[in-house]
Amino acid sequence: MTGLEIQAAQWLDGFYELEHLLATRRWVLRLRPHASAELRLAALVHDAERHFPGGPTGTPQGGFDDPDYLFAHSIRSADVVEKWLRERAGVMDEKFIHRVRALVLRHEVGGGVEADVLQAADSLSFLETLDWLTVDWVRNGRYTKEEANQKLRWMLERIRPPEAGALGIPYYERAARDLDRAGQPDSSTARRRQTAGDLHFLCGLAATAPRAEEP
Ligand SMILES: [Fe+2]
Numbered sequence: 525m526t527g528l529e530i531q532a533a534q535w536l537d538g539f540y541e542l543e544h545l546l547a548t549r550r551w552v553l554r555l556r557p558h559a560s561a562e563l564r565l566a567a568l569v570h571d572a573e574r575h576f577p578g579g580p581t582g583t584p585q586g587g588f589d590d591p592d593y594l595f596a597h598s599i600r601s602a603d604v605v606e607k608w609l610r611e612r613a614g615v616m617d618e619k620f621i622h623r624v625r626a627l628v629l630r631h632e633v634g635g636g637v638e639a640d641v642l643q644a645a646d647s648l649s650f651l652e653t654l655d656w657l658t659v660d661w662v663r664n665g666r667y668t669k670e671e672a673n674q675k676l677r678w679m680l681e682r683i684r685p686p687e688a689g690a691l692g693i694p695y696y697e698r699a700a701r702d703l704d705r706a707g708q709p710d711s712s713t714a715r716r717r718q719t720a721g722d723l724h725f726l727c728g729l730a731a732t733a734p735r736a737e738e739p
Contacts (some may be wrong), residue, residue: 526561528612532568535608537723539575544653546726551645551652555688562620563638566627567645572608573600588675589682594632602628634684644688647679651695655702656716662706663713669703676700 525533529549536542549567552559559567573579579600582593602625609621630639631646658672667675680696683689724730 526564528561529565529568531612532565532608533723536569536572536575538721539572540717540721541571541574541654542723543720543726544649545569545571547649547653548642548645551648551688552641554691555641555645555685559641560623560638562623563627563642566605566624566631567642569601569605569608569624570628570631570642570646571597571601572628573597573604576604588678598629598632601631634682640684641688644683644685644692647683648688648692648695650679651676651692651699653720655699656713656720658699659702659706659710660713660717662703663710669706672703672706673700676703 533542533546536545539545545568548570549564552563552567556563574597580593580596582588582590586593605628606621606625609624627639627642630636631642634640634643658667658675661667661675662669662672676696676699680689680692683692719725722730
């Protein structure tokens with residue numbers, strides 16, 4: 525990782541999506557081994573706004589591809605990321621900032637080679653790392669099992685690069701199977717959420733997972 529990428533990961537330490545963001549960057553490199561610095565950074569920060577209170581919230585009625593929510597989320601993330609970049613000493617390249625902003629803005633919808641790779645990497649990473657979140661949605665009553673499955677399917681179906689779609693199928697199938705667990709009592713979600721946002725743990729720098737606070 526570049527120094528700026530490490531700073532970005534440290535900035536988002538404690539965010540429950542940190543594991544997902546790191547995995548999105550990894551999937552970008554799997555799909556495009558020579559991905560640009562802008563694309564790698566955009567992958568690492570694309571959902572940043574959810575780490576900061578006050579963001580938009582979707583509703584189950586709006587569906588998972590509700591443009592009102594997706595555009596508001598993407599714009600707020602782009603704003604948060606641009607502000608963070610401008611506060612970093614040494615990031616004065618307007619083209620770099622503009623390109624990162626443009627990719628973050630497009631991460632939900634794609635459009636162009638790099639944005640399509642970012643969207644695909646986001647989907648692959650979601651299916652790989654956020655299966656516990658969809659189980660939790662069902663468990664806490666936000667969505668039914670069928671609705672959570674629709675989210676998983678949508679994340680798979682929106683992938684454009686054909687090779688990426690094929691890579692996503694086994695992750696989709698595993699995540700869909702995991703939804704069967706949603707009906708069983710399980711107290712591990714709080715711990716899973718905490719480890720998913722712990723940079724030291726994710727980088728192997730902590731010997732054991734942090735203790736989650738008991739609900
Ligand atoms: Fe994402």
